Amino acid sequence: SQKIEQNSEALNIQEGKTATLTCNYTNYSPAYLQWYRQDPGRGPVFLLLIRENEKEKRKERLKVTFDTTLKQSLFHITASQPADSATYLCALETGANNLFFGTGTRLTVIP
Amino acid sequence: DTAVSQTPKYLVTQMGNDKSIKCEQNLGHDTMYWYKQDSKKFLKIMFSYNNKELIINETVPNRFSPKSPDKAHLNLHINSLELGDSAVYFCASSHPRDSLDTQYFGPGTRLTVL
Numbered sequence: 001s002q003k004i005e006q007n008s009e010a011l012n013i014q015e016g017k018t019a020t021l022t023c024n025y026t027n028y029s030p031a032y033l034q035w036y037r038q039d040p041g042r043g044p045v046f047l048l049l050i051r052e053n054e055k056e057k058r059k060e061r062l063k064v065t066f067d068t069t070l071k072q073s074l075f076h077i078t079a080s081q082p083a084d085s086a087t088y089l090c091a092l093e094t095g096a097n098n099l100f101f102g103t104g105t106r107l108t109v110i111p
Numbered sequence: 112d113t114a115v116s117q118t119p120k121y122l123v124t125q126m127g128n129d130k131s132i133k134c135e136q137n138l139g140h141d142t143m144y145w146y147k148q149d150s151k152k153f154l155k156i157m158f159s160y161n162n163k164e165l166i167i168n169e170t171v172p173n174r175f176s177p178k179s180p181d182k183a184h185l186n187l188h189i190n191s192l193e194l195g196d197s198a199v200y201f202c203a204s205s206h207p208r209d210s211l212d213t214q215y216f217g218p219g220t221r222l223t224v225l
Binding site: 042103 | 115151152153154155156159167201203212213214215216217218219
């Protein structure tokens with residue numbers, strides 16, 4: 001069965017630096033992969049989707065890459081701000097109407 | 112203009128009781144879901160309904176019974192609550208045809224079983 005590993009449970013970086021979060025999966029390559037942000041006490045919020053035939057996707061300060069050879073997606077936040085502090089989840093499609101979520105990386109941006 | 116709403120937000124109850132959590136979405140989506148997020152923050156799908164019909168039923172005890180009276184509602188009823196049921200339950204919806212299963216989550220219901 002599919003397994004997802006997101007790098008370290010927690011990641012601390014200085015404000016202004018680029019945060020890089022990793023999502024590795026072990027089994028078949030999904031047709032697409034999604035990234036969500038979750039703040040404490042709230043539901044996850046969709047950020048970006050990248051398809052298997054796309055190498056890179058950008059949205060404002062966010063960038064996602066998808067390498068099906070390495071079975072890895074990287075999620076970058078450039079010029080990070082304290083407001084970016086949250087838990088970030090990657091999710092892989094597993095078939096019709098189904099996503100499989102990683103356990104997330106808790107990012108803290110230090111002012 | 113709440114997109115996906117759940118009630119109640121907090122639920123504290125005794126072991127053995129029966130409880131329900133309600134979910135409504137006003138996005139016009141065809142598919143609704145229930146997820147369970149445990150203390151380690153692992154978000155796991157429990158059920159998926161498309162147009163009121165059950166599509167996915169992961170390995171969940173049959174004490175959990177979803178009910179979808181219409182496309183906009185998916186309620187979760189739990190019988191004979193156990194300590195291990197304590198978690199945050201999220202409802203979500205999506206419109207697969209347009210958005211490749213992008214999930215819109217509710218605010219969650221924190222269930223505590225004593």
